[in-house]
Amino acid sequence: MNIVVCIKQVPDTTEIKINPETGTLIRDGVPSIMNPDDKGGLEMALMLKDTCNAHVTVITMGPPQAESILREAFAMGVDRAILLTDRRFAGADTLATSHALAGALRTLDFDLIITGRQAIDGDTAQVGPQMAEHLQLPQISYVAGLTCNDSNLLTVKKETEEGYQILEVELPCLLTVLATANKARYMSVQGIMESFDKEMEIWDADKIEVDKEKLGLKGSPTRVKKSFTKAQKGAGEVFEVDAEEAVGIIISKLKEKFIIK
Amino acid sequence: MDKTAYKNVFVFIEQREGIIQSVALELLGKAQDLAQALNEKVVALFAGSGIAAEAQSLIEYGADEIIVMDSPELKYYLTEPYTQALSQAITQFKPGIVLFGATTIGRDLGPRLSARLNTGLTADCTRLEISEEGELMMTRPAFGGNLMATILCSDHRPQMSTVRPGVMQKRERETGRKGSIIPFAAQFDTSKFKVRLIENVKEDKGKVDITEAKILVSGGRGVGSKDNFDKLARLAETLNAQLSASRAVVDSGLVDHDRQVGQTGKTVRPDLYFAFGISGAIQHLAGMEESEFIVAVNKDKYAPIFSVCDLGIVGDVNKIVPLLTERLQP
């Protein structure tokens, strides 16, 4: 089985802080990491490599420094890594991104495409399903687990708000996987030692099968008009009193606001 | 493209086993504001099997027209049949705007449709407005809630967005409200149906929906031990409220993930939100700052929670909670 896993390098958003004076994001020193849901998807692929001898390719679209997550993927055990990088991809929204990745996938052999459910920098969860549509593949999102029954059928566990669903899907297909689906393996020491000796393929827009009009900013139907940090709401009254008095204040305030009787 | 051909605000009505989900009603409420600003109509896109009887309630919650797609293929949500039905309806009726709930269904269907219809989609919006030019301004959090972005889809139609449940407010039901029902028979290409539902499992034991609570008693790291959380639970019981918690507490295993408020948990907007021992990291504030009235108790007077609360107490949570519980006893 040939599996292609789409991964993304993202800033670790839990490390981002806001400068209280200027109200702008402090992005200096924020580490770049492999997106957590993508890592869950990569682990799922590597488990299939362990159990069914699958061949695993990872692909990422991003600036040249996104190489580091491909090295990480090599150190975790993938067979092949491709970096899609080209200025013509820049400024892409989810639809244009999905066209670029789908264009790259058209040139690859695959039975299964895995993406993360969503990336922590945008949290959109859109690129996976959009790619599936471009490639005319069935999709299952929010995947928490799978079993490979025969060569052509997967049984997939999908998380829902209420619990989960068990679904059966024909290959080839596309799955978007949750970080919580499994615990991703660590890079092995030997994998790290060898990962820089492996060949990483660098592809530009000419290497993929896609209508170039659909790429980058010009292929993006949505535009960011403005971005801003949230306005802090005005602080209310703060009291520094003993417990007895504090309880009295809370109760009278809630009565005054008719929240309690 | 001729943008003027695209009119009206469409809402995808999410139903599960025939039950209309609350997010759909919230979207109908918001759609009314948008339609009013545009001087257009609110249209519900209602897909399912054996659902016709429910249509009237949608009118009473604010839909002017309902496109009913009633077909056995649409009994359960599956990506392909729903995408076929919805894309045909949208192609025929040409809405200016389509809204979906940002649920596991809306976030599966929305992007698939956007790719099929070759239009934009903005995910997880928390604010929707109409600009002076009559465009939909879709505002959403990014970078883990640290940044808000307002997004436009100027040259493609329809303008589509998924909207976080619990953010918009549904209208009071207006019984007897009038509207029209338009049946729509989608044509299915079943050769494309490659996914089969084997089992739908509900794990509702102990599951609670804190987004529905009127009052939330929320605890953070400052509450400390399991014993102290039991005290919070007693206060919640006294107030007929639900218990919720910050991420730190959920991570430590003291409280279930279902009850987590914040960027990676739920967005809540209860009438009353108690923040006990919650310092107020930005990720937490993102999930609760829209609450009507916020009471914060924290021993650290510099805690950021005090900058968003309506009433703040600098003090010891574990003294105040039992005392408050006692005083509130009926």
Add this chain to the structure above:
Amino acid sequence: MDFSLTKQEELFLQMIREFAEKEVKPLAAAVDEDERFPLETVKKMSKIGLLGIPVPKACGGQGGTNQIYSMAVEELSRVCGTTGVIMSAHTSLCMAPILENGTEEQKQKYLPNLASGNWIGAFGLTEPNAGTDAGMQQTTAVDAGDKWLLNGSKIFITNAGYAHVYIVMAMTDKSLGTKGISAFIIEKGMPGFSIGKKEKKMGIRGSSTCELIFENCEVPKENLLGKEGKGFAIAMKTLDGGRIGIAAQALGIAQGAIDETVKYTKERKQFGKPVASFQNTQFQMADLETKVQAARLLVRSAAYKKDHNLPYSADAAMAKLFAAETAMEVTIKAVQFHGGYGYTREYAVERMMRDAKITEIYEGTSEVQRMVIAGKLFR
């Protein structure tokens, strides 16, 4: 001279930090409190190759460097001193002497199992009457024709009980003094070999420290490590390497105490402002941070020399001396910055202070390190 990390080292640091944070740190307090050997962590470490870093691939290892190995000990010790020493004793004191002195057969028999983490390794030199004066070995090995017979005991042996392979020094000819000491590879289960009492320690309480007892212990002839009479030289060379590991452990503990103190003093407020904003805090912490970075450079330089087959004995001694004393100073001050809380087990610095002390003692006390350094100086 290049002080930057290689790409492999950067990637390795990313991995080991995540591993330490997620797998090791959450257990550190309990492992200390319960004096429990963290076997589950050792299994996880072996799975990703952490127990065979500086062993060539041909011997079943990971083909990594001593630099990377010392970074691993540092990062693990930063969150848990116990885990750091388990790895250090296994790698530097057991695998290294086999790799450096073993026959091809010995390497093939022991290294793949040790490097994969199937087996844990240990080292036995110290005896009740042979501590710093290691030449005073009482344990004897007698040539009994087809085997060696060992008698005596070893004390304070790290990993004892959990280890499968022990490198043990014994007198084969008392008349020759230190030149009469030989090294043996002892396996768990050899007749006459048993584990004695377990020590109750001040720090690194999760590591297993026990006595080894040999009562007519039968050791196959082929388990002599190196030539007869070379045991003392092997032990001294092994300890040279081991000191890089312990220096890295001390460095990690010091760094961990700095991390905890920075975090705490930023959160903790007194007189209406964070303790970190007081100049006393800032100046003292600046001094400590400088010492920690100096210790790090000493450790890096010693590991570099070992990797490049340059003489490193004095470098390792300096690294261990300075890192250990820095760890002690930093942890004592870290507890002070934490005030009353620092004296309780609610905060990690209490454990770190107890863990730091041993780094000034084992694998050569600070006094021994000074002897080694002075020995080179006044040669």
